[in-house]
Amino acid sequence: MSARDDILGRVRAALAGVESGYDVPVAPRIADVPDLVDLFAERVADYQATVERCTGSDLAARVAAALPSGARVVVPDGLSVEVPGGVRDRGFTAAELDTFDAVVTEARVGIAETGTIVLDHGAGQGRRAISLVPDLHVCIVRTDQVVPDVPDALPLLAPGATEGRPLTWISGPSATSDIELSRVEGVHGPRTLHVLVVG
Amino acid sequence: MSGTFVGMPAFPQAAHEALGNAQLRRNLAHATGTIRAKRQRLVDEVNANSDWEALRLAGAGVKESALVDLATHLETLERTLTANGATVHWANDAAEANAIVASIATRHGVNEVVKVKSMVTQEINLNEALAAEGIAAWETDLAELIVQLGDDLPSHILVPAIHRNRSEIRDIFLSKMAAAGRPAPADLTDEPAVLAAAARSHLREKFLRAKVGVSGANFAVAETGTLVVVESEGNGRMCLTLPEVLVSVVGIEKVVPTWEGLDPLLRLLPRSSTGERMNPYTSMWNGVASGDGPQEVHVVLLDNGRTNALADEVGRQALRCIRCSACLNVCPVYERTGGHAYGSVYPGPIGAILNPLLRGVGHDDQVDSLPYASSLCGACFDACPVRIDIPSVLVDLRAQVVDAHRGGVPKAEALAMKATAVAFSDARRLRFGERFTGLGLRVAGRVGARKWTSARDLPPAPRESFRAWWKRTDGGRR
Numbered sequence: 253m254s255a256r257d258d259i260l261g262r263v264r265a266a267l268a269g270v271e272s273g274y275d276v277p278v279a280p281r282i283a284d285v286p287d288l289v290d291l292f293a294e295r296v297a298d299y300q301a302t303v304e305r306c307t308g309s310d311l312a313a314r315v316a317a318a319l320p321s322g323a324r325v326v327v328p329d330g331l332s333v334e335v336p337g338g339v340r341d342r343g344f345t346a347a348e349l350d351t352f353d354a355v356v357t358e359a360r361v362g363i364a365e366t367g368t369i370v371l372d373h374g375a376g377q378g379r380r381a382i383s384l385v386p387d388l389h390v391c392i393v394r395t396d397q398v399v400p401d402v403p404d405a406l407p408l409l410a411p412g413a414t415e416g417r418p419l420t421w422i423s424g425p426s427a428t429s430d431i432e433l434s435r436v437e438g439v440h441g442p443r444t445l446h447v448l449v450v451g
Numbered sequence: 452m453s454g455t456f457v458g459m460p461a462f463p464q465a466a467h468e469a470l471g472n473a474q475l476r477r478n479l480a481h482a483t484g485t486i487r488a489k490r491q492r493l494v495d496e497v498n499a500n501s502d503w504e505a506l507r508l509a510g511a512g513v514k515e516s517a518l519v520d521l522a523t524h525l526e527t528l529e530r531t532l533t534a535n536g537a538t539v540h541w542a543n544d545a546a547e548a549n550a551i552v553a554s555i556a557t558r559h560g561v562n563e564v565v566k567v568k569s570m571v572t573q574e575i576n577l578n579e580a581l582a583a584e585g586i587a588a589w590e591t592d593l594a595e596l597i598v599q600l601g602d603d604l605p606s607h608i609l610v611p612a613i614h615r616n617r618s619e620i621r622d623i624f625l626s627k628m629a630a631a632g633r634p635a636p637a638d639l640t641d642e643p644a645v646l647a648a649a650a651r652s653h654l655r656e657k658f659l660r661a662k663v664g665v666s667g668a669n670f671a672v673a674e675t676g677t678l679v680v681v682e683s684e685g686n687g688r689m690c691l692t693l694p695e696v697l698v699s700v701v702g703i704e705k706v707v708p709t710w711e712g713l714d715p716l717l718r719l720l721p722r723s724s725t726g727e728r729m730n731p732y733t734s735m736w737n738g739v740a741s742g743d744g745p746q747e748v749h750v751v752l753l754d755n756g757r758t759n760a761l762a763d764e765v766g767r768q769a770l771r772c773i774r775c776s777a778c779l780n781v782c783p784v785y786e787r788t789g790g791h792a793y794g795s796v797y798p799g800p801i802g803a804i805l806n807p808l809l810r811g812v813g814h815d816d817q818v819d820s821l822p823y824a825s826s827l828c829g830a831c832f833d834a835c836p837v838r839i840d841i842p843s844v845l846v847d848l849r850a851q852v853v854d855a856h857r858g859g860v861p862k863a864e865a866l867a868m869k870a871t872a873v874a875f876s877d878a879r880r881l882r883f884g885e886r887f888t889g890l891g892l893r894v895a896g897r898v899g900a901r902k903w904t905s906a907r908d909l910p911p912a913p914r915e916s917f918r919a920w921w922k923r924t925d926g927g928r929r
């Protein structure tokens with residue numbers, strides 16, 4: 253017998269007499285939020301991220317202003333905004349990515365209640381490594397991408413997941429509280445998260 | 452490299468030793484108090500625009516629905532993972548799981564792997580097994596790194612190095628980093644930000660060159676074949692993204708049947724765990740993503756006693772656990788003794804039930820003593836996001852320990868606790884039971900049951916019941 257058959261056999265034996273099918277209570281929703289985008293911006297900022305709101309015509313200038321002068325910037329395919337000096341990702345190795353100071357990406361969903369940005373790594377977002385290795389992540393979220401809470405985001409993300417794309421949920425810059433519970437922003441991921449909310 | 456819990460003294464003795472360590476007690480009280488307050492603020496926030504209790508019911512329901520049809524969901528998970536390009540392995544126990552991971556690493560000719568913090572790989576002692584094959588397993592979570600460099604044991608699920616203060620961490624980094632890779636800068640201070648920066652640069656070298664990554668998973672979605680890792684520092688993203696090969700060891704109880712089922716769990720876990728609305732990073736991946744991340748992905752589905760727990764009608768619910776550690780932070784016993792006293796990677800209230808359930812009672816004194824490592828105050832049940840009724844399981848396990856020793860010479864603690872186990876068989880009758888404990892302990896003193904009672908941080912027969920004392924003093928903090 254294989255380990256697979258052993259385990260499944262023991263699972264079935266353990267559950268003999270247990271009724272199959274369990275009705276999961278519906279998870280509660282949050283009350284209506286009067287201004288979703290305001291809440292989103294406030295909650296992202298709570299994590300010590302920089303948050304700015306701007307219009308579409310302003311965006312290119314805001315992106316440029318968010319990048320330190322002389323910074324080496326990597327950008328994904330399909331990014332809808334022009335980044336001065338931005339280098340298109342050519343499948344750089346991790347070590348090559350480590351020579352970039354910043355990355356600019358778009359996102360798939362913004363979650364207001366939790367201040368979370370979700371990337372499904374489609375067009376304009378790039379593969380996972382480019383938004384991980386550089387120390388500054390400038391992330392563009394459109395106001396029409398913002399939803400109230402986690403249960404509103406999951407259905408929008410399901411197609412990406414079933415197509416096999418990975419997802420990265422980002423709530424503020426990387427952080428640790430491992431040393432005497434003092435919160436330190438920035439360990440391994442980008443130490444600075446700059447969010448531009450457009451629209 | 453790091454130590455193991457094998458051969459730890461039984462809880463009473465270990466607890467007694469820990470109680471003498473004032474630094475440990477202060478650190479723990481500070482940590483658990485801080486996290487407890489943050490969690491409570493968020494529970495209140497949820498209750499202001501939604502309903503925390505209803506969310507708990509939904510979370511418990513998702514996990515329960517996974518368990519009652521576990522075989523079906525595991526078969527679905529195997530199918531979807533395989534369709535997504537992952538290779539699925541099954542392991543009956545720790546030895547089989549370790550052999551699978553070691554053989555994958557060996558096949559790729561590596562002498563090191565990078566690891567995301569994972570309880571299950573600690574449970575199976577994977578690092579030691581890999582070391583025996585000449586493969587170094589680098590822990591990349593900051594706290595795990597501190598524990599590993601200090602050749603130490605983790606003491607808390609969430610903040611495993613909470614028993615170390617900043618100057619100890621500085622000393623460990625200065626004396627140990629060089630032997631493991633990039634050394635700490637000579638002018639290292641004990642500022643948390645400076646220490647974190649030293650860890651960043653020490654580990655970055657390892658992330659950039661790593662060929663094989665090893666992880667656990669918080670959730671495994673059967674419907675879509677998605678694995679989920681929840682973390683804070685970004686070391687998880689590094690390990691899951693940069694290596695060419697990824698091996699994830701996943702307990703069979705981690706299954707979530709549907710994609711939507713992630714909802715209550717992703718709302719409950721960070722709030723209960725770190726006291727945040729959401730943790731900084733959550734990674735989800737579906738086997739191999741072409742051109743993105745590891746192109747060879749393995750998943751090891753592990754039993755290692757989980758089917759024992761599943762067969763236990765009362766204890767089965769422990770498999771709903773999402774390892775948030777909320778029950779540790781509210782536990783008066785844990786706060787005073789720390790995690791090491793439990794002699795297991797699973798400390799605190801959940802450890803007191805999970806270890807006996809996974810390993811069975813009646814053949815190891817350490818395991819048999821754990822169901823007694825509790826005052827049955829019920830705070831753990833109230834805090835648990837998936838509503839595991841830990842006190843009831845403890846009581847049932849006490850009865851099992853007593854039964855297992857029946858026929859031989861009765862053990863002292865079995866004698867002392869037998870009556871209380873009966874009185875506690877319904878956790879709602881706790882108040883009655885507590886008065887009984889006083890009596891039980893007085894009897895125990897007479898019959899010479901020093902083993903357990905002498906290590907308690909309470910007089911043998913308290914004048915005031917535990918629950919009344921706890922209420923009056925806010926758990927000894929007033």
Ligand code: SF4
Nearest residue numbers: 772773775776778835
């Ligand atoms: S038993 Fe409940 S409270 Fe304790 S770690 Fe598990 S899920 Fe969290």
